[in-house]
Amino acid sequence: MKQVFERPESLKEVSFHFCPGCHHGIIHRIVAEVIDKLEVRTRTIGVSSVGCSVFLYDYFNIDVCEAPHGRAPAVATGVKRVYKDRIVFTFQGDGDLAAIGTSEIIHTANRGENITVIFVNNTVFGMTGGQMAPTTMLGQETTTTPLGRSFIGDGYPIKMSEMLATLEGCSFVARVAVNTPANVRKARKAILKAFEMQVNNMGFSFVEVLSACPTNWKMSPQDALKRIKDELIPYFPLKIFKEKTIPDTL
Amino acid sequence: MGKIRIDIERCKGCGLCVIACQKKLIKIGDNMNSLGYHTAQINDEKKCIGCANCAEMCPDIAIEVWK
Amino acid sequence: MPIDAAHAKQGKAARAIALRAGLKCLKLIQQTLMNDSKKRLIKGNEAIAVAAIDAGCRYFFSYPITPQSDIPEYLSRHLPEVGGTFLQAESEIAAINMVLGASAAGARAMTSSSGPGISLKQEGISYMASDELPALIVNISRTGPGLGGIAASQGDYFQATKGGGHGDYRTIVLAPYSVQEMYDLTIKGFDLADKYRMPVMILADSVLGQMKEPVAMVGKKKSTAIKKDWALTGCEGRRPHVIKSLYLDGDKSIEHNWKLFKKYQKIQKNEVMCEIKDCIDADIILIAFGSAARIAKTSIEMAQEKGIKVGMLRPITLFPFPNQQIEDLSKDIKKILVVEQNTGQMVEDVLISVSKNAKVTFYGKPTGNALEAEEILGQIEKLKNKKGFNR
Numbered sequence: 001m002k003q004v005f006e007r008p009e010s011l012k013e014v015s016f017h018f019c020p021g022c023h024h025g026i027i028h029r030i031v032a033e034v035i036d037k038l039e040v041r042t043r044t045i046g047v048s049s050v051g052c053s054v055f056l057y058d059y060f061n062i063d064v065c066e067a068p069h070g071r072a073p074a075v076a077t078g079v080k081r082v083y084k085d086r087i088v089f090t091f092q093g094d095g096d097l098a099a100i101g102t103s104e105i106i107h108t109a110n111r112g113e114n115i116t117v118i119f120v121n122n123t124v125f126g127m128t129g130g131q132m133a134p135t136t137m138l139g140q141e142t143t144t145t146p147l148g149r150s151f152i153g154d155g156y157p158i159k160m161s162e163m164l165a166t167l168e169g170c171s172f173v174a175r176v177a178v179n180t181p182a183n184v185r186k187a188r189k190a191i192l193k194a195f196e197m198q199v200n201n202m203g204f205s206f207v208e209v210l211s212a213c214p215t216n217w218k219m220s221p222q223d224a225l226k227r228i229k230d231e232l233i234p235y236f237p238l239k240i241f242k243e244k245t246i247p248d249t250l
Numbered sequence: 251m252g253k254i255r256i257d258i259e260r261c262k263g264c265g266l267c268v269i270a271c272q273k274k275l276i277k278i279g280d281n282m283n284s285l286g287y288h289t290a291q292i293n294d295e296k297k298c299i300g301c302a303n304c305a306e307m308c309p310d311i312a313i314e315v316w317k
Numbered sequence: 318m319p320i321d322a323a324h325a326k327q328g329k330a331a332r333a334i335a336l337r338a339g340l341k342c343l344k345l346i347q348q349t350l351m352n353d354s355k356k357r358l359i360k361g362n363e364a365i366a367v368a369a370i371d372a373g374c375r376y377f378f379s380y381p382i383t384p385q386s387d388i389p390e391y392l393s394r395h396l397p398e399v400g401g402t403f404l405q406a407e408s409e410i411a412a413i414n415m416v417l418g419a420s421a422a423g424a425r426a427m428t429s430s431s432g433p434g435i436s437l438k439q440e441g442i443s444y445m446a447s448d449e450l451p452a453l454i455v456n457i458s459r460t461g462p463g464l465g466g467i468a469a470s471q472g473d474y475f476q477a478t479k480g481g482g483h484g485d486y487r488t489i490v491l492a493p494y495s496v497q498e499m500y501d502l503t504i505k506g507f508d509l510a511d512k513y514r515m516p517v518m519i520l521a522d523s524v525l526g527q528m529k530e531p532v533a534m535v536g537k538k539k540s541t542a543i544k545k546d547w548a549l550t551g552c553e554g555r556r557p558h559v560i561k562s563l564y565l566d567g568d569k570s571i572e573h574n575w576k577l578f579k580k581y582q583k584i585q586k587n588e589v590m591c592e593i594k595d596c597i598d599a600d601i602i603l604i605a606f607g608s609a610a611r612i613a614k615t616s617i618e619m620a621q622e623k624g625i626k627v628g629m630l631r632p633i634t635l636f637p638f639p640n641q642q643i644e645d646l647s648k649d650i651k652k653i654l655v656v657e658q659n660t661g662q663m664v665e666d667v668l669i670s671v672s673k674n675a676k677v678t679f680y681g682k683p684t685g686n687a688l689e690a691e692e693i694l695g696q697i698e699k700l701k702n703k704k705g706f707n708r
Contacts, residue, residue, distance in 0.1 A: 041552070042551050042552050042553040042554070043551035043553065044551060045422070045549050045550075045551060047418070048561075054563060057557070057559040057561060060557075061552075061557055062551075062552055062557050063549040063550065063551055063552050063557050063558045063559070064549075064557065064558075064559050064560070064561075065417075065418065065421045065549055065559075065560045065561075066444075066448075066559075066560060066561035066562060066563060067414065067417070067418075068414060068417075068440055068441060068444050071410065071411070071414040071417075071440075071441070074406070074410070074411040074412075074414035074415050074417075074418065075414050075415070075417050075418035075421070076418060077404070077411075077415050077418060078376070078378065078414065078415035078416060078417060078418020078419035078420070078421070078422065078426065079418040079419065079421060079422045079549065080418075081376060081402045081404065081415070081418075081419060082376065082418075082419050082422035082423070082424045083422055083550065083551070086550070086551050103407055103408055103410075103411065104407070104410075104411050104414070106407075107406075107407035107411065
């Protein structure tokens with residue numbers, strides 16, 4: 001028998017600190033598998049964000065720079081402008097990217113920076129203890145929306161992929177989920193595509209991954225999978241929103 | 251015909267592999283690892299088809315698969 | 318003339334040197350430059366931009382704000398000519414974080430702004446201080462608080478010298494008072510930033526930024542390669558590098574903060590720069606920095622013509638502050654006049670520096686209108702006539 005599934009080389013032999021059933025680990029693994037597949041580990045620079053994904057450098061066997069909350073796309077811009085031939089990616093949650101970091105993500109996408117952004121959307125601030133995020137669903141109870149999010153006062157869950165796809169500078173936008181083995185495989189394909197876009201100098205690529213946070217959703221990992229299928233995917237549809245086939249040139 | 255190996259020290263007993271297994275061979279057992287989690291275990295190993303669905307869903311990369 | 322007082326060692330000999338410093342210029346920053354290069358008549362802001370390119374800076378990220386916009390405007394035209402990158406960011410916050418990224422990748426990077434923009438950049442500056450990332454941050458300051466105005470001000474002294482952002486850190490702060498120093502200190506700033514792996518700030522103002530003077534220049538550095546074996550380059554042939562400022566482990570956090578503190582102590586010991594002029598026989602020392610010092614120099618000349626013995630100490634580094642030099646001078650010269658274009662900020666550092674019996678008088682003018690030489694002269698005369706003037 002041949003080994004068909006093993007730990008990717010781009011991850012260190014360290015156990016994740018994530019809560020049981022958290023999808024961060026799956027997404028970390030997929031990104032690492034893509035880096036392995038493209039054989040770019042030694043020329044990849046990761047930019048971590050603030051939140052549960054801050055410990056990127058503890059897990060990825062690559063160079064990593066930590067960014068202030070929401071600023072990862074700006075930090076990645078700085079790195080990429082210095083090293084145009086390196087693969088630069090950010091790994092950000094929704095509390096980071098879709099709240100405090102909206103300015104940075106929009107303008108980095110609009111400039112068409114040749115970087116890749118992995119956006120983990122679990123509809124909640126995870127590390128700070130489950131407060132409302134801009135992506136929190138209507139009616140979702142969080143520690144700061146004890147009666148559930150209402151569009152009156154709290155607004156609607158923000159759809160980052162749809163918004164970014166409207167920007168001319170943006171080359172690839174997809175939303176995926178990792179709630180089933182089939183979806184994990186599709187997510188891997190999308191993330192591979194995003195990194196390939198960067199390798200081929202196609203410009204800004206963005207993959208939103210719907211992710212479970214059983215701890216802050218206050219449900220079992222199994223129920224969390226069900227919530228993604230029944231509640232999240234209908235509102236945050238899984239699809240490729242944008243895919244340029246030829247790069248923008250002068 | 252396939253085979254999986256579960257690293258019980260990495261397993262946090264979340265049970266995502268249990269749902270993922272098409273053949274329903276995995277369950278969360280009574281044994282506990284050093285972190286205090288009840289961990290996943292496979293029964294009827296011979297029925298494993300090596301589809302790797304369990305490993306794809308494992309957030310802790312605790313499962314290796316052979317086929 | 319500026320004197321590198323870092324050479325003034327502590328102790329008795331040092332006091333003599335500090336007091337007699339007017340006699341011997343220990344080291345001119347621009348001494349070597351003045352000899353054999355042609356001078357160019359340029360604006361202070363442009364001098365900074367030219368110096369950045371000459372220093373090997375190839376990455377500049379900023380956001381427009383008056384009165385510093387000449388710097389990005391110059392660099393947007395001239396950085397690409399030398400293969401550099403100019404990027405107008407969407408915000409001050411994005412700009413400083415782009416600097417953070419470029420610096421993490423090992424490049425000489427820079428941003429410039431003015432007071433309100435510098436406030437926004439403090440987040441990134443704090444991170445860079447902890448990350449131990451070098452960069453040059455230019456503040457062509459304007460009035461505050463809030464939106465203030467665009468006149469010259471020294472109201473950003475506290476923000477610049479006491480850290481500015483969150484946490485226990487300092488940045489080196491250089492305060493030019495001429496267009497020549499705008500050029501020289503920009504180059505020096507990049508060197509210090511790389512030497513100590515930390516952000517360095519130029520604190521100037523709209524007067525210095527907008528005035529034109531002849532400047533001697535060194536020209537472009539031949540090699541801009543600086544060995545930075547900590548930088549992020551991709552981990553080919555080595556273990557991965559990590560640049561971070563998160564220390565959840567209490568012991569590691571304490572260790573990291575002491576490490577930074579020791580660096581600042583070393584800087585305090587080695588990098589103080591100040592100009593000491595006419596203090597040998599002085600009865601009064603006037604202490605001022607930047608454009609206030611520039612104006613005060615005229616006042617001092619006017620006072621000296623009237624027979625008043627007044628000398629000057631001009632801090633060039635605001636952090637590290639010339640505490641020792643001020644203490645030494647104040648042992649013999651008891652009347653100290655601090656002049657600032659604000660309501661009194663540096664004066665606090667003077668107060669903790671002076672020896673016991675020294676009497677510190679403050680004259681400040683919150684900005685709007687620039688200080689005038691005559692009004693400072695009036696203060697010097699008032700101080701002269703105060704009882705107990707003659708020692």
